[in-house]
Amino acid sequence: MNRFLAALAALIAGLAVTAMAQAQEPLRVDVTRGNLDPLPVALPDFVGSSEEAMSRGTDITRVVTNDLASSGLFAPIDQDAYIEDIENIDLRPRFSDWRVIGSSALLVGSVHIQDDGRLVVAFRLWDTRLEEQLLGLQYRTAPENWRRVAHRVADEVYQRLTGESGYFNTRIVYVAEGRGIEGEPLRQLAIMDQDGANPSFLTDRSYMALLPNYSPNSQEITYVSFLDGQATTYLYDLETGRQEALFTQAMREAGLDPDGQSLSARFTPDGSQLAVSIETRSGHDIHLFDLRTRALQRLTQHPADDVEPSFSPDGERIVFSSSRGGGSQLYTMNRDGTDVQRITFGEGLYTTPVWSPRGDLIAFTKQSGGQFSLGVVRADGSGIERILYEGFFVDTPAWSPNGRVLLFTRGEPRADGTRYEIWSVDLAGFNLRRLATGGMASDPAWSPLIE
Amino acid sequence: MKIKLFAVAVLGAFATACASTPPDDNSDMPIEPPVTDNGGGAVVDTTPTGPAEGSAEHFTQTAGDRVFYGLDRHDLTPEARTTLRRQAAWLASYPGARILIAGNCDERGTREYNLALGARRANAARDYLISQGVDASRISTTSYGKENPTCTQSNEQCWAINRNATTTLVGGYTN
Numbered sequence: 001m002n003r004f005l006a007a008l009a010a011l012i013a014g015l016a017v018t019a020m021a022q023a024q025e026p027l028r029v030d031v032t033r034g035n036l037d038p039l040p041v042a043l044p045d046f047v048g049s050s051e052e053a054m055s056r057g058t059d060i061t062r063v064v065t066n067d068l069a070s071s072g073l074f075a076p077i078d079q080d081a082y083i084e085d086i087e088n089i090d091l092r093p094r095f096s097d098w099r100v101i102g103s104s105a106l107l108v109g110s111v112h113i114q115d116d117g118r119l120v121v122a123f124r125l126w127d128t129r130l131e132e133q134l135l136g137l138q139y140r141t142a143p144e145n146w147r148r149v150a151h152r153v154a155d156e157v158y159q160r161l162t163g164e165s166g167y168f169n170t171r172i173v174y175v176a177e178g179r180g181i182e183g184e185p186l187r188q189l190a191i192m193d194q195d196g197a198n199p200s201f202l203t204d205r206s207y208m209a210l211l212p213n214y215s216p217n218s219q220e221i222t223y224v225s226f227l228d229g230q231a232t233t234y235l236y237d238l239e240t241g242r243q244e245a246l247f248t249q250a251m252r253e254a255g256l257d258p259d260g261q262s263l264s265a266r267f268t269p270d271g272s273q274l275a276v277s278i279e280t281r282s283g284h285d286i287h288l289f290d291l292r293t294r295a296l297q298r299l300t301q302h303p304a305d306d307v308e309p310s311f312s313p314d315g316e317r318i319v320f321s322s323s324r325g326g327g328s329q330l331y332t333m334n335r336d337g338t339d340v341q342r343i344t345f346g347e348g349l350y351t352t353p354v355w356s357p358r359g360d361l362i363a364f365t366k367q368s369g370g371q372f373s374l375g376v377v378r379a380d381g382s383g384i385e386r387i388l389y390e391g392f393f394v395d396t397p398a399w400s401p402n403g404r405v406l407l408f409t410r411g412e413p414r415a416d417g418t419r420y421e422i423w424s425v426d427l428a429g430f431n432l433r434r435l436a437t438g439g440m441a442s443d444p445a446w447s448p449l450i451e
Numbered sequence: 452m453k454i455k456l457f458a459v460a461v462l463g464a465f466a467t468a469c470a471s472t473p474p475d476d477n478s479d480m481p482i483e484p485p486v487t488d489n490g491g492g493a494v495v496d497t498t499p500t501g502p503a504e505g506s507a508e509h510f511t512q513t514a515g516d517r518v519f520y521g522l523d524r525h526d527l528t529p530e531a532r533t534t535l536r537r538q539a540a541w542l543a544s545y546p547g548a549r550i551l552i553a554g555n556c557d558e559r560g561t562r563e564y565n566l567a568l569g570a571r572r573a574n575a576a577r578d579y580l581i582s583q584g585v586d587a588s589r590i591s592t593t594s595y596g597k598e599n600p601t602c603t604q605s606n607e608q609c610w611a612i613n614r615n616a617t618t619t620l621v622g623g624y625t626n
Contacts, residue, residue, distance in 0.1 A: 185598060208598055210562060224566070230593045231566050261570050261594060263563050277567065284567045305567045321564065327523075328564060349523075351561040365561050392605075395561045411558075413605035418558055443562065 027104055027127045027134065029073050029162045031404050032428060038075040039161065040102045041068065044086045045079070046109035046123070056143075057111040060121065060150040064107070066195060067154035067168040071405075072431030074161075077103055089124055098128040105134070107157060118142060121149045125157055135160045147197055148450070155449070167400040170194045171447040172407070173202070173212040173221055177420055177440035180205065187442075189223060191238070194446075196436025202236065211264035211396070212236075212445040215271050221445060222246070222265040222274065233262040233276055247278065247289060250296040254287075256280060263307060265289070268315045268335075275299075275309035275318050286320050288335065299337035310355045310362075311335075312379065319343070319353040319362050319379070330364060332379065343381030352396055355379065358403035361427075365394045365408075374408050374425065388429040393418060398444045403427075407435060407444035505545050505625035510618075514541040518576055520614045523560070525571035527579055531616075535576060538618055539583035547623030552576050554594040555601070555617065557610030562596060569594030576616040591621070 029039050045061045048054030068074040084097040089108040098106050109123035118140055125135040135156060139149050148169060155166030176190040189209040192199035203209045208226040215221065218238075225234040228245065236243040246265065252258040260279035267274055274289040278296070284305040288297040300306040304324040311318055312332075319332045330344040330353045344350045348368025355362055361376045366387070372394035377385040393411030400406070405426050411418040420442045422435040435444070502508030510516065515538070518531035527535070542548055554569030554576075573592035581587050602609035 183603075185600075187598065210598070224563075226595075226598075231596070259591070261566060263566060277563070279567075279570055283571070305564075305571070307567050308563050349560075349564075351564045367560070393558070415604075417603040418605045 027130075027161060031073060031162045031164055031426075036430070038073055039104055040075050040077055041105045041107065041157075042077050042082060042098050042101065042103035042128075043068070043079075043107050044082055046111050046121070047087060047089065048110065049112045053111040053113045056113070056119065056146055057109065060109065060111065060146060060153070063147055063150035063195065063197075064154045064157070067151060068157060070195070070433060071158065072426055072433075073158075077101055089122065092131075093126060093128075095126070095128045095131045098126075103128055105157075105161065107153075109153065113143070114140075119146060119149065121146075121153070123153055123156075125160060147193065151194070164404065165402045165449065167402050167405065167446075167449065168194060169450050170401060171218070171450065172422075172435070173214065173223075173445045173447070174422055174435075174437065174441050175210055175212070175443040176201065176437065177442055189221075189236075190437075190441075192437070199438060202238075202241070211443050213264060213266050214445050214447045215267050216269055216448060217271055218447045218450060222267070224262075224264055228259075230259060231261045231263060233265045233274075246274070247276070247296060250289065250294055251278065254296045254298070256296075266310050268311050269313055270315060275311060275320075277305075277307040277309060277320070286318065286333075286337075299333065299335075300340075306331075308352055310353055312355050313357050313359045317379075319355055321351045321353055321364075330362065330377070332381075341381065343379070344377060344385070345381075346385065354397050354399060356399055356403040357401060361403070363397040363399065363406055365397065372411075374406065376427070386429070388425050388427070389423075389432065393420075396443045398446045400446055401449050405431075407446060409442040409444070503625050505548075507620045507624060510538075510541055510548075510620055510624070514538045516619065517615045517617045519611065520572055520616070522557075522610075522614070523568070524614075525554075525568060525575050527575055531576070532579060535579045536583055539580050539585050542580070542585050542589065545624060548620055549589045549622040550591075551619045551621045552580075552590060552592045553599070553617050553619070554592070554596075555599060555613055555615050556597045557613045558597045558600065558605070559610055560597065562598075566594055566596035569596045572614075572616045576618070 043061055043065045046057030048057040065076045069076050081101045084094045086108050089110045106126040106128050112120040120140050122138040124133055127134050141149055151169035154168040158166035171191055171193055173191045176188045178186040180186050186205050187208045189202040189212055191202055210224040212221045212223040221236050223234055224231050233246045234243050235246050247262045248258050263277045265274040265276035276287055277284045278287045282303045284307050285298055285300045286306045286309045288299055302324045304322055306320050306322045309318045309320040317332050321328050322331050328349040328351050330350045331340055331342050333340040348366050350364050350366050352365040353362050362379050363376050366373045366375055371390055373387045373390040374394045375385045375387045392413055395409040398407045405424055407422055407424050409420055410423045411420050420440050422441045422444045425432045515534040518534045552573045554573030556565040556569050573594055577590050577592050600613045602612045
C-alpha cells in the first residue's frame with residue numbers, strides 16, 4: 001500500500017514536471033501547420049486617454065484582430081468572454097482571468113492624442129501562462145496613419161509569436177473587372193490596403209490594364225496596358241501617377257518591331273532590372289531590361305513561346321513558362337540565359353510561375369482535365385508538387401512578402417459568364433479566403449512590407 | 452471584266468465554305484457566330500441591295516471576317532484557309548484597304564499565356580494572307596488574348612467562338 005502510494009506520488013510528481021515543462025515552453029505558433037490549431041489570443045480594446053482616443057483605440061483593435069484572424073494562425077477570443085477590464089496597460093494583467101477563458105496570449109494597448117494631434121500608440125504582448133511580457137512597443141504618428149500603425153502592431157505580434165516577419169502592413173494592386181454600358185469588358189488597375197481598406201483606382205476606363213507587379217521599393221509597378229491598342233509593358237509611379245511605355249525605344253534599337261507585344265515585367269530583387277517576355281519574329285522570348293541603361297538583352301531564342309519570367313530572391317536565376325516541350329511547362333535558367341533546366345514534368349499545362357521570396361518554392365497554375373489548380377514545386381524541380389487549391393479557374397499567383405500566403409485569381413462559372421475574385425490560401429493549403437475587393441477582381445500584386 | 456471574274460470566284464468560294472464541315476475534334480465549332488438574342492428583336496437584314504461594295508459590311512459578308520482555331524492551337528484549319536483566301540481575294544479587289552488582324556482566345560487559359568497565343572493566331576492569319584499575295588504593309592496585327600471575347604458565357608460553344616482571329620478594315624475602304 002505504501003509502495004503504491006509512493007508510486008502514485010512519483011507519477012503525480014512526474015506529471016507535474018511534464019506539465020511545468022509544457023507551461024514553460026515559449027509561446028510559438030507553427031506557421032507551417034495552417035489553421036488546424038490556431039492560437040487563442042485575447043485582444044481587449046486599446047484604452048484611450050480621451051473619448052476620441054478611446055474611439056480610435058477601438059478602431060485599431062478591430063484592425064489588429066481582423067489581421068491576426070485572417071492569417072488563420074490566431075483565434076481571437078470574443079470580447080464578451082473577457083473578465084478583467086484593462087484600464088492601464090502599465091499594470092500587470094490578472095493572468096488567471098485570461099488563462100481561464102483559454103487565452104494563451106494577451107495584447108493590451110493604449111492610444112493617446114497629443115496636443116499637436118499626433119497619435120501615440122503603445123502596446124504590450126503578454127504570455128498568460130508564463131506571465132511574461134513578450135513585447136512592448138510605442139509608435140508616434142500622424143492621426144491619418146492609424147491603420148498603418150494597427151497593421152504594424154499586428155505584424156509585430158505575428159513576428160513575435162511565429163518567428164517570421166508579418167505581411168499586414170502591405171498594399172495590393174489588382175485589376176478591378178467590370179462591364180461597360182455596352183457590355184464591353186472593363187479592366188482597371190486599383191490599389192487597396194491588404195485588408196481591403198482605402199481602395200482607389202489607378203487607371204481609368206478608357207483602356208484595359210492587366211498583370212501588375214510591384215517594385216521592391218513599393219513605389220512603382222509595372223503592368224500591361226492596352227493604351228496603345230497592343231499589350232505593352234508600362235511603368236507606373238504610384239506616388240505621382242506618371243506612366244511610360246518602357247520598351248518602345250529599346251525594342252527598336254534591338255531590331256524588334258516596336259509595335260510588338262511586351263508583357264508582364266518583373267523586377268530583380270534590387271529593382272535595377274526587369275525580366276519580360278517580348279514578341280520577336282519567332283515568337284515570344286524572355287528579355288532582360290536594365291532600367292539605368294534602358295537596353296534590352298535577349299535571354300531565350302527558342303521558336304516556342306517563352307513567357308511569364310520571375311526572378312529568384314537572390315536575383316541569380318529566372319523561372320519562366322515555355323511551350324518548347326509541346327505543352328507549357330516550367331523552366332529555370334541563369335540570369336544570362338544559360339543553364340536552362342526543366343522543373344515540371346506532370347500532365348497538363350503549367351503556367352504563371354512565381355518564385356517564392358523565401359527562395360525554395362515556385363508557385364504555379366496547372367491546367368489539367370478541364371480543371372485548374374494552384375500549386376507549388378521546389379525550385380530545383382526535385383520532390384513532388386503540392387496542390388494548394390483546385391477549381392474551375394486559377395491564374396496569377398502572388399506571394400505574401402514572407403512567402404507564407406498566396407493570393408490568386410479564382411474563377412467560378414455563373415450564368416452570365418465566369419465570375420473572377422481574388423482569394424488567398426496559405427502554404428499548407430488551408431485558410432482559403434476571399435480578398436475584400438469591392439467587385440470582380442483579378443491579377444493581385446502584393447507589395448513588400450511598408451516601412 | 453476583272454470585277455466579274457472576282458464575283459464568280461467569290462461565289463465559288465462561298466459554295467465551298469457552305470459545303471465544308473467543321474473539324475472532327477470540334478464538331479460543335481461554329482463557322483458563323485450565333486445570332487444575338489436581342490429579346491426577340493433580332494432582325495436579319497433582308498434588304499435586297501446588300502452592303503455597299505468595298506465597305507466593311509461587304510468585306511464581312513462576302514469574305515468573312517473571322518477564322519477559328521482549335522483548343523490551344525494556332526495552326527490554320529482548312530476552313531480558316533478558305534476564309535483567308537476569300538479575304539485575300541477581296542483585298543486584291545480593293546487595293547487601298549488596310550486591315551487589322553486581332554488574335555483572340557477562350558477564357559480557359561492564363562492571362563499572359565493567352566496574350567502570347569493570340570499573337571500567334573493573328574500572325575498565322577497574317578502570314579497566310581501574305582502568302583496569298585496581300586502586301587505585308589497593309590496588315591497590322593494585335594492580340595487581345597482572352598480579354599475581348601465575342602461570347603461571354605462559360606461553355607464550350609462560347610469558347611470555340613472566342614478562339615479566333617478577327618480581321619477589321621482600318622483604312623482605305625468605303626463607309
